[in-house]
Structures are given as structure tokens and as C-alpha cells.
Amino acid sequence: MSDAERLAATPGTEALDISVAHPARVYDVWLGGKDHFQADRVAAEAVMRANPAIMPGVKGNRAFLGRLVRYLSTEAGVRQFLDLGTGLPSANNVHEVAQSINPGARVVYVDNDPIVLVHARALLTGSPGTVAYIDADIRDAGTILDKARDTLDFSEPVAVLLLMTLQFIPDADDPYTLVKAFLDAVPPGSYLAVSCPERVQGDAASEQGSARYNEVVRTSMVRRSRDEIGRFF
Numbered sequence: 001m002s003d004a005e006r007l008a009a010t011p012g013t014e015a016l017d018i019s020v021a022h023p024a025r026v027y028d029v030w031l032g033g034k035d036h037f038q039a040d041r042v043a044a045e046a047v048m049r050a051n052p053a054i055m056p057g058v059k060g061n062r063a064f065l066g067r068l069v070r071y072l073s074t075e076a077g078v079r080q081f082l083d084l085g086t087g088l089p090s091a092n093n094v095h096e097v098a099q100s101i102n103p104g105a106r107v108v109y110v111d112n113d114p115i116v117l118v119h120a121r122a123l124l125t126g127s128p129g130t131v132a133y134i135d136a137d138i139r140d141a142g143t144i145l146d147k148a149r150d151t152l153d154f155s156e157p158v159a160v161l162l163l164m165t166l167q168f169i170p171d172a173d174d175p176y177t178l179v180k181a182f183l184d185a186v187p188p189g190s191y192l193a194v195s196c197p198e199r200v201q202g203d204a205a206s207e208q209g210s211a212r213y214n215e216v217v218r219t220s221m222v223r224r225s226r227d228e229i230g231r232f233f
Contacts, residue, residue, distance in 0.1 A: 021217045023168060024087045024113045030058040035088050035115060043216040051209025061164055061195050062092075068193050069097040072159045073105065078191060080158045081107045082148055082182070084138045085165030088116055094161065095131045108148045110134045138165065139173055141181040157189035166232065167196050167221040179232050194232050199223035 021043035025036040029044035036044075048054055072078040079102050083094050086109040098105035109120060112135055120133035132151040136144050145154075152158055160182050169175040183192060200206065206223065214220040 022113055022115075023217060023219050023221075024111065024116055026213075026217055027058065027164070028088045030055060031062060033088060035119065043213070046216050047209050047213045050212040051205045053205060054209055057197070058164075064195060065094070065161075065163055066092045066097055068161075068163075069094055069159075070101065072191060072193075073098050073101040076159075076191060078157050078159045079105045080152045080156060081105070081161060082144075082152065082158055082186075083107060083109045083161045083163075084144070084182070085162065085168070086111045086116065086120070086133075087164075088119055099130070104130060106130045106151055106153075108132045108134060108151050110136055110138055110144055110148075112137045138162075139169065139178060141178060141185075145182070145185050154185060155187060157191070158186040159191040159193060160186060161193045162232075163193065163195045164197075166194060166229075167223065168219050170220075170222055176231055192233060194229065196229050197221070197223050198229065199225050 018037040019039055021039045025040040026044045026047075028034075028036045029041055030048075069081070072081075079098075081094050081098060086094075094109070095105065095107040098107060107130065109132070111117070111120070111133075117133070117135050129151070132148075134144055134147045136147070138144065148154075160179075162179070166175050166179075169178060179192070179194075183190070197206070197210070210221060210223055
């Protein structure tokens with residue numbers, strides 16, 4: 001039995017639908033992880049065939065997370081992080097990087113996939129009282145901010161991280177107002193970090209990859225232009 005299959009059999013994961021590919025688990029395939037199912041592997045391979053550049057992009061984004069947290073923890077002096085759309089744990093998670101620099105750094109993770117929830121309870125540990133996980137849709141900013149206050153001090157700077165997440169929020173759900181809600185809740189000196197797959201005119205491979213992704217993964221994604229991504233700032 002694989003790690004993913006054991007998790008699927010864990011009490012409390014009855015709502016886990018392994019027959020349909022999920023973004024967090026597809027991403028885990030691309031990162032070389034073990035916490036995915038057949039549907040996720042099929043979807044990941046289909047997108048890779050349409051757009052082989054997805055692999056260096058995913059690995060580059062993971063490396064960016066580490067560089068980002070190190071910069072924020074050292075040069076920027078940030079000691080609090082709100083990671084929205086955390087995904088499945090991998091090496092060098094936010095709290096691991098941040099607490100290797102500042103042992104008292106506080107991190108709140110947010111996601112709403114049952115398999116991520118199980119992993120979060122088991123693996124996203126840290127110094128007592130410094131790491132928390134919120135099981136919520138990132139579009140529910142009010143609930144997230146209320147629960148995050150149990151761990152984070154919103155009178156001090158907070159880094160709001162939205163890494164490979166906003167492409168899953170369609171324009172109909174007004175992602176710009178959503179991001180503003182989180183930024184309005186944090187004080188001066190806070191940071192926003194965003195990574196998104198860019199829409200580049202004439203890039204047929206990325207367009208085909210995105211189209212294939214939306215055919216085989218439950219949660220569809222939208223690529224935005226550099227100017228559209230810049231609007232989040």
C-alpha cells in the first residue's frame with residue numbers, strides 16, 4: 001500500500017475522492033513526491049506531454065519558496081508567515097526555512113484538501129505554538145484571518161504567501177478583492193509574495209498544457225498576463 005493509499009484509509013478522510021485529479025496531488029507528482037493517486041499521475045503526465053516546460057517551472061517555483069522565505073527572514077526581518085494554498089508538504093517547508101533562521105518564527109498554513117490536512121497534522125510541526133494549519137478555502141478570507149489570529153500577531157508584519165495558488169481563483173470570484181482583504185488585515189512593513197503561471201502570447205505549449213490541465217483536473221486554472229499578475233501588488 002502506498003503512502004497515499006494509507007492516508008486515504010485514515011479515519012477522517014472519507015471525503016477524499018481519489019478518482020479525480022486534484023491540484024495539490026498533481027503538483028506532488030511533478031515534484032517527485034509519493035502522495036498521489038492514479039488519477040493524479042495520469043493528469044500530470046498528460047499535462048507534461050502537452051507542455052514539457054511544466055517540470056522546470058514547478059521545480060523553479062519550489063526553489064523560489066526557499067529563497068523567498070530566507071530573504072524575508074533575514075534581510076526583511078519578517079517573523080510571521082501566512083501561507084495560503086500550502087499544498088502537500090515537501091522538503092524545506094515555510095516553517096522549516098523560517099525557523100532555521102528565527103526559531104520563534106510563526107507560520108499559519110491554509111489549504112482545503114483532505115490529504116493535505118492529514119499530512120499537516122503529521123508533518124507540519126515546529127516549536128510549540130508557532131505553527132498552525134487552517135482547513136479552509138482561501139476565498140474565505142474572514143474565517144482564515146479570524147483563525148490565524150490565534151497564532152499570528154497582526155500588529156506586527158506578516159508575509160502573505162500566495163505561491164502557485166491564484167491561478168485557481170477565477171475572475172468571477174474577484175481574486176484582486178480577495179488579495180486586498182488579506183493585505184488590509186496586515187500592518188505596514190508586511191509583504192505580499194505571489195507566483196503564478198504567466199500567459200504569454202504565442203506560447204502554444206503553455207496554452208496547450210493549460211487546456212489539457214483543465215480537461216483532466218477537477219479545479220481548473222487560468223493563466224494571467226504579467227500586467228494582470230502585477231495588479232495584485
